[in-house]
């Protein structure tokens with residue numbers, strides 16, 4: 549038996565080694581598994597019968613990989629790779645977004661799908677875990693090419709999804725526009741108007757507050773973290789990364805709550821707003837990045853710093869909210885957070901902190917809100933969109949926002965109470981609370 553040195557619990561160490569031996573090259577997936585295992589020793593010490601359940605949970609129920617062939621506007625053929633990993637359906641239909649980005653691999657989709665199992669469980673709603681996407685690069689493509697690609701992608705995906713089977717949504721590179729093209733293609737192929745995707749436009753079954761939900765939910769979660777320590781957002785300086793869906797609505801809610809937002813970023817660098825971004829500037833970033841699909845290097849306001857991440861800004865600040873992509877806070881970045889006297893990190897993006905960075909947060913007593921809990925607001929409102937679609941009605945903005953607030957509060961409370969029971973931090977508590985619900989369901993449903 550090969551046992552990893554990281555674990556005191558020998559069986560858990562052996563399980564990690566066997567997961568690694570199966571897919572030694574899937575480094576992002578292994579990083580996500582390791583992050584969970586490292587926080588869960590107390591659970592398996594107390595309940596060893598759950599170890600075989602974890603072994604099953606690490607292996608997706610089904611993985612689809614398919615060819616997506618399409619023609620550009622000049623008639624040239626292209627071939628991309630499409631994926632859908634249907635990871636776990638113990639507590640509901642597979643649910644999770646689709647990512648269109650050139651860096652997409654099976655390892656990326658598996659890490660995202662694995663995390664989605666725990667996250668969806670925390671939302672309190674009946675959703676299993678899944679994720680999909682393609683290595684298609686939307687950058688520089690015309691609208692017609694994007695529509696053509698989405699139709700080609702859905703032509704295959706439509707054979708494997710359904711409102712009670714698997715309900716995808718957006719992620720990086722997939723906005724309501726792409727969701728709309730895919731929804732139209734599904735309808736054309738199946739002759740059915742059903743809620744097979746969430747994050748739709750309002751006119752055909754989308755939910756109010758879904759576009760805002762991940763960012764708003766993140767800020768509601770941080771509010772819970774602050775209030776738990778008798779603190780608030782008033783006067784807090786916040787560095788935000790990203791300039792897409794999650795980052796924009798995070799910044800919007802932060803301004804509403806009286807915080808100062810110092811930065812926004814993309815892969816070209818970051819913009820530093822020394823006095824804090826104004827509402828007008830935020831609208832301008834949104835138009836420039838989301839509507840016009842521009843780069844921040846061409847943005848006219850604030851101070852642009854090329855090729856850097858925002859964590860090393862030349863000032864002290866209180867909170868860091870990574871909202872762009874995975875592994876955007878590495879060890880050296882985390883050291884910069886310590887130097888800037890940051891007190892709290894909460895993750896809007898999925899797995900934005902490396903394990904070395906997380907170790908630095910814990911060592912320096914930086915409060916840490918992990919992605920599976922902190923960014924669960926998006927998928928939670930997707931769950932509410934599914935409920936509205938099934939009932940064939942739509943709820944008001946206020947109704948959805950109130951439900952979102954309630955869900956983020958309950959995620960915080962569940963994570964905190966598991967952390968207390970197992971004598972660990974909020975990160976561990978979120979993993980444990982998310983896992984236990986799925987594990988009990990898997991036990992009750994028998995081995996398969």
Ligand SMILES: NC(=O)C1=CN([C@@H]2O[C@H](COP(=O)(O)OP(=O)(O)OC[C@H]3O[C@@H](n4cnc5c(N)ncnc54)[C@H](O)[C@@H]3O)[C@@H](O)[C@H]2O)C=CC1
Pocket residue numbers: 718719720721722762790791792793794795813814815816837871872873874876896897898923924926927
């Ligand atoms: N949209 C949603 O509802 C949810 C998204 N997430 C996660 O949030 C993160 C952002 O997603 P969205 O805002 O939806 O995507 P998006 O496509 O709207 O925006 C992504 C942003 O990240 C930036 N970015 C991408 N790669 C980068 C890199 N290598 N370096 C620096 N910046 C980079 C892009 O320029 C863009 O500003 C992702 O990790 C995603 O998985 C998590 C939960 C739900």
Ligand SMILES: O=C(O)CCC(=O)C(=O)O
Pocket residue numbers: 643644645646667715716717718719746747898923924926927928930
């Ligand atoms: O709304 C959804 O189903 C997708 C959300 C998602 O992909 C995520 O939480 O990372």
